[in-house]
Amino acid sequence: MRIVLAGATGTISSALVPQLLAAGHEVVGLTRTTTGAQRLRTAGVTPVVVDVMSADALLAALAGHTADAVVHQATAITRTPARHRDLHPTDALRDVGTRNLVRAAKQLGARKFITQSFFLGYGWCDHGQQLLTEEHPYAELGHGAFDHHMRSLRSNEEQVLGSADFDGTALRYGLFYGPEPFTRKMLALARRRLLPVPRPAATLHPIHIADAASATVAALERGRAGEAYNIVDDQPADMAEFLDAVAATAGAPAPRRIPGWLLRPTPYLHALLVGTRIGLDNGKAKRELDWAPRYPTFRDGLPSALT
Numbered sequence: 001m002r003i004v005l006a007g008a009t010g011t012i013s014s015a016l017v018p019q020l021l022a023a024g025h026e027v028v029g030l031t032r033t034t035t036g037a038q039r040l041r042t043a044g045v046t047p048v049v050v051d052v053m054s055a056d057a058l059l060a061a062l063a064g065h066t067a068d069a070v071v072h073q074a075t076a077i078t079r080t081p082a083r084h085r086d087l088h089p090t091d092a093l094r095d096v097g098t099r100n101l102v103r104a105a106k107q108l109g110a111r112k113f114i115t116q117s118f119f120l121g122y123g124w125c126d127h128g129q130q131l132l133t134e135e136h137p138y139a140e141l142g143h144g145a146f147d148h149h150m151r152s153l154r155s156n157e158e159q160v161l162g163s164a165d166f167d168g169t170a171l172r173y174g175l176f177y178g179p180e181p182f183t184r185k186m187l188a189l190a191r192r193r194l195l196p197v198p199r200p201a202a203t204l205h206p207i208h209i210a211d212a213a214s215a216t217v218a219a220l221e222r223g224r225a226g227e228a229y230n231i232v233d234d235q236p237a238d239m240a241e242f243l244d245a246v247a248a249t250a251g252a253p254a255p256r257r258i259p260g261w262l263l264r265p266t267p268y269l270h271a272l273l274v275g276t277r278i279g280l281d282n283g284k285a286k287r288e289l290d291w292a293p294r295y296p297t298f299r300d301g302l303p304s305a306l307t
C-alpha cells in the first residue's frame with residue numbers, strides 16, 4: 001500500500017515506519033520541518049512538509065499525490081502532561097487535525113484511514129477490576145477539565161469510524177513505553193532518585209511502542225471498517241509495580257513513596273497516576289487483527305528501553 005502517515009517523525013512512528021517498510025508498504029510522511037524531512041528521507045520515507053492544522057495547506061501540499069491509506073499518528077505531547085492545558089494541542093490534532101486529514105484522505109482517494117485513539121477515552125476514573133471491551137462506552141461529558149480531552153477523542157473516532165468515504169479504524173492504544181522519550185525520562189529520573197511513587201498508585205494499561213506499531217500494520221491489512229480496537233499489553237499495570245520495575249531496569253534503588261495528594265497541584269497527573277484504575281481486554285484485536293504483543297507485560301518489555 002501507499003500510505004500517507006501524519007506524525008511520521010513522532011514516537012510511535014519511530015517503530016512504525018521500519019515495520020511498514022519491512023512489510024512492503026510505501027510511506028509518504030508528513031512533518032512541519034525541513035529537519036524532519038531530512039530524517040524521513042534517511043529512513044526511506046518520502047517527506048511532505050506541512051502543518052496538518054491548516055486544511056488549505058494540507059490539501060495543497062498533497063495535491064497530485066494518491067494513497068491507499070492515511071494513518072493519523074500526530075500528537076503534541078512534547079512534555080509530560082501535568083496540567084490539562086498541556087494536552088490541548090493534542091486535543092486540537094484529534095479534532096481539527098483529524099477533520100483536515102479526513103478531507104485530505106478523500107482528495108488522495110484513500111480507501112482506508114487508521115487513527116490514533118487512547119485507552120483513557122473510557123474515562124480517567126476507577127473502573128474496578130473488570131477488563132473493558134470495546135463495547136464499553138467512551139466516557140460521557142460532565143467531568144470538568146476532562147471534557148476538553150473527551151470531546152476531541154470522541155470527535156476523532158466519530159469522524160473516522162463514521163465516514164462513508166473510506167474504511168475507518170481507531171486504535172485505542174494503551175500507555176506507550178519502551179525505547180521512547182517518556183520511558184527514557186523515567187529511567188533518568190530513577191537514576192537520580194527523583195522518580196517518586198504515589199500512594200495509592202493508579203492501575204493503567206501499557207503497550208510497548210513496537211507492539212503498538214505491529215498492531216497498526218495489522219490494522220491496515222485486517223482492521224474492519226467502523227471498528228475500534230483496544231491495543232494494550234496482556235495485563236494492566238499497577239503503577240507502583242511499574243515504577244519499581246523502571247527503577248530496577250535503570251539499576252537504581254526502589255523509588256521512595258509519597259502521599260498521592262502531593263500531586264494535586266498538577267491535576268492531570270494526579271488523575272492519571274493516583275485516581276485511575278483501568279484495564280482493557282485486547283481479545284478483539286487478537287482475534288480480528290491476528291495480532292499479539294511481542295512483549296505481553298511491561299516486565300518483558302522494559303529492558304528494551306535501554307537500547
Ligand SMILES: NC(=O)c1ccc[n+]([C@@H]2O[C@H](COP(=O)([O-])OP(=O)(O)OC[C@H]3O[C@@H](n4cnc5c(N)ncnc54)[C@H](OP(=O)(O)O)[C@@H]3O)[C@@H](O)[C@H]2O)c1
Nearest residue numbers: 007009010011031032036051052074075076077175176182
Ligand atoms: N498512548 C500514549 O501513551 C501516548 C500517545 C502519544 C504520545 N505519547 C508520548 O508522548 C511523548 C511525546 O510523543 P509525541 O508523539 O506526542 O511527540 P513527538 O514524538 O514529538 O511526535 C509528534 C508527531 O506529531 C507531528 N505533529 C505534531 N503537530 C503537528 C502538526 N500540526 N502538523 C503536522 N505534524 C504534527 C510531529 O511532526 P513534526 O514535529 O515533525 O512536525 C511528530 O511527527 C512520548 O513519550 C510518547 O510516548 C504517549
